[in-house]
Structure formats: structure tokens, C-alpha cells
Amino acid sequence: MKIAHKMSRPIKGEDEDEFYASMAAATPVSLLMTKSADLMTCEATDDATEVVERPDLSDFDHIPVKSEGQIIGIFDRATPGITGSVDKTFRRLSARYLIGDRTSVFSFIERADSERCCIVIGEKGVVGMVTVSDLQKLPVQVALFGLTAQFESLVSDHLRRALDDAQEKYASVLGLLAPNEVRKVRGFQRHNEARNLSIDWISPLSLGQKLKALRAVRPQIMNWTEAEQVRDLRDSIAHGKEFARTYDLIKNLVSSKRAMVSLISRLKRTLR
Known part of the structure; x- marks a missing residue:
């Protein structure tokens, strides 16, 4: 019997619906x-x-x-x-x-x-x-972080499409960042090159940097206030900050989750 390892492929298009359903079922x-x-x-x-x-x-x-x-x-x-x-x-x-x-x-x-x-x-x-x-609790953090990863993957795909994945466009993207951000990105790139790790030019960028670059080239693609909400939630989870300890934080969590699902749906439609 042959077993199809679907998760060995990049999660794109309709597979993202399967991904969301899998995350929901697992938590x-x-x-x-x-x-x-x-x-x-x-x-x-x-x-x-x-x-x-x-x-x-x-x-x-x-x-x-x-x-x-x-x-x-x-x-x-x-x-x-x-x-x-x-x-x-x-x-x-x-x-x-x-x-x-x-x-x-x-x-x-x-x-x-x-x-x-x-x-x-x-x-x-x-x-x-x-x-x-x-x-x-941890299961909520895992589920939400999975959604933010899906969102970031779509942002990266849109950025690659907008810039044709051309290496010469890399400098124009870096030109949108602050000097300290550029140093961090180039340092990350040198670190991987020294270890002969193959990565594209978008991978060293943080989610915030990707959003900044995508906004510059495709300003109408999504609601940027909602995108910043998602970025902030992602950073809170990634860095172990409290995101649901008070009722105000909970209201923000609900709003951010709704925004993220809406943005993911929109980004998927515009990639087709």
C-alpha cells in the first residue's frame, strides 16, 4: 500500500483549507x-x-x-x-x-x-x-501560531509574485527597512550562507518586514490595520507574552483571530 505524504509538499491553495481543518481537529x-x-x-x-x-x-x-x-x-x-x-x-x-x-x-x-x-x-x-x-494555555497557543504561520506563508507567496522573486529586487526591499533591520537581515543571510544553507531572499525577513514590503508594492491587497493586529498577536505568542489574561486582551484576541481568518481567505483568493 502506498501512503501519500501530503504534508511533505508546500502548503498552498486548497491544502490550506485542509491545514486549518487539521489544526481545528487537533485542538x-x-x-x-x-x-x-x-x-x-x-x-x-x-x-x-x-x-x-x-x-x-x-x-x-x-x-x-x-x-x-x-x-x-x-x-x-x-x-x-x-x-x-x-x-x-x-x-x-x-x-x-x-x-x-x-x-x-x-x-x-x-x-x-x-x-x-x-x-x-x-x-x-x-x-x-x-x-x-x-x-x-498551550493548545491555544499552538493552534493560533499555526494560523499565523499560514498567514505568513501567504504573505511570502504574494511578495514573491509581486517581485518575481528576482534577486535584484532584494535591495529595493531592504531599502524599505530601517538600518538596524537591514543589519539583522544581512547578518541572518550571512549566517546561513556560511553554513551552506539554501534559502531564498525573503526567508530572512520577519513577518513585520514582509508586511512592510508587500504594502509598498501591493497597497490594496488587504486591510493593513488587521494585518498589524495579526503581526502583534503572532509576536505575543512567539515571545511568550500574555495575550488572553485580561478581558481587554481577550476581546483583542477574538478580533485578531477573526481578522486573521478573513485575511487568509482574501490572500488565498488573490493568489489563484
Whole structure:
């Protein structure tokens, strides 16, 4: 039997759809969630004020609510002016607060600016909970970085097409960069040449430098504010910075992810 190794070829054209689908399938929310056995919960009959003041719940904003051993909703500790029992203030489970355990983290990111937590459902019922605080975890970083790599690959392809991949155009691209950027690029190139490594003239450029060059030769090709959003997200992930620790960062993450998917789609269409 012959096995076709598709990933041995450059990821271009329709293969990029397969790439996105593969990334989505490889990063389900079950990799992020807190399993049901490990969830800190409260009872629907508990006093809401006491739940808010419980020391063991102080690190959690969203508490699963149980009744007769089953999770029936979510109690938000941060809700102001909470009084009475939990069953008078909690959010009952509905489709809005549910997500499948095999659903991609991309789907959870899409709704993270409106739903800060979801109960995760598996084949046998509730299997855990995922919250926006989980978006800083490694599986999310891997999935998002894969998207930024896809975006950068398309930017490189457009730059090669715009400049015909001609070596003489290299100087014109470097002319767009600051002197310190030029030194870094030439240093990277010399490093690889000294080791007899074969690379093209675009490879030493950072994503920011590629965007700067592409904007100069094809200014109408995409929304450059969105492109800068993607670059900033890529840099945050690559350098281990926090990109989803606060609600403002989460809103920016959602916006950046949407922009990236839109830009990838546009860049693919204009390459055909």
C-alpha cells in the first residue's frame, strides 16, 4: 500500500483549507477544560453570599451549580449585589452556555468576547467546563501560531509574485527597512550562507518586514490595520507574552483571530 505524504509538499491553495481543518481537529476544547471530577462547585440551595466568600472559590469567577448531583447552571461570583440563595441568581444551562468536547478551540475563541465560560458536553453528558482563563494555555497557543504561520506563508507567496522573486529586487526591499533591520537581515543571510544553507531572499525577513514590503508594492491587497493586529498577536505568542489574561486582551484576541481568518481567505483568493 502506498501512503501519500501530503504534508511533505508546500502548503498552498486548497491544502490550506485542509491545514486549518487539521489544526481545528487537533485542538478540541477538551484539551483546555477542567474535567468535571475536578470542578469546584456549589449547590443551588447554598447562600449566594457564602459562596462568594468561600476561600476555596476565590480564584474562580464562574462556579458550576449542582442540584441532586447534576450540573444545572453557572453562578457568577462577580455579579454585584448578590443576595439570597444561588438558585435565585445563577444562569440555567442552555445551548448558549454549552460546547461539545470535540469542538475546536477556534470556535470557543469566536464566542469568548460574549461568553466567558461554557459547560463542556461529551457523549455521556457534562464532562467539564472551559473558561476564558483557559485561553492562555498551550493548545491555544499552538493552534493560533499555526494560523499565523499560514498567514505568513501567504504573505511570502504574494511578495514573491509581486517581485518575481528576482534577486535584484532584494535591495529595493531592504531599502524599505530601517538600518538596524537591514543589519539583522544581512547578518541572518550571512549566517546561513556560511553554513551552506539554501534559502531564498525573503526567508530572512520577519513577518513585520514582509508586511512592510508587500504594502509598498501591493497597497490594496488587504486591510493593513488587521494585518498589524495579526503581526502583534503572532509576536505575543512567539515571545511568550500574555495575550488572553485580561478581558481587554481577550476581546483583542477574538478580533485578531477573526481578522486573521478573513485575511487568509482574501490572500488565498488573490493568489489563484
